[in-house]
Amino acid sequence: MSEKTKNVLLAVLVVGLVSMTVAYATLSTTLTIENNATVAATNWDVHFANLVMDTNSTATVTTPPSLTATKITGLQATFVKPGDYVSYTFNIVNDGDIDAKLATFTKETPSCGETDTNGFCASNIEYELSYDNNGTATQFQTGGLDFLNSKQTITATLTIRLKSSVEAMPTTALTVSGIGATFVYEQK
DSSP: OOOHHHHHHHHHHHHHHHHHHHHHHHOOOOOOOOOOOOOOOOOOOOEEEEEEOOOTOEEEEEEEEEEEESSSSSSSEOOOOOEEEEEEEEEEOSSSSOEEEEEEEEEEEOOOOGGGTTTTHHHHHHEEEEEETTTEEOOOOOOTTBBBOTTEEEEEEEEEEEEEEEESSSSSSSOOBBEEEEEEEEEE
């Protein structure tokens, strides 16, 4: 083998060795990513506020309802004639940092207990829960109010009415119960 061939061969081997070393170094490089992240504190706060009776209500309110953050309770009213009603407006407020949506909504069925032998209350007491949807009263239902954005407030109305179609009033006073609803909001 000539000296020139040996030098060429040696040069090829050196280039090959250097190439393999560089390739190995490239493939075996350790990459490190160091960074800090912050998870901000959030606040979930969906509640009721500002309960106000409609001054045009025709039923006599003997005990006004009380309002807590998530409940309206204790209303007692007397309905004397068909069509009598009591109505309240209130706000549903999202003071939190997270958008909410109405996941489930259920209404109870009015009853008057064992003293109501012919089911007068279930048949003749009705109540509606609606909210102001850009100037249109819309009944609450699951999916009806799709979302309640962070820092948004909507106005809702609760109306309890003795149907106008009642032909005969009960002969004894009946205490209506089961006028209630459950709203379950979840993260949007």
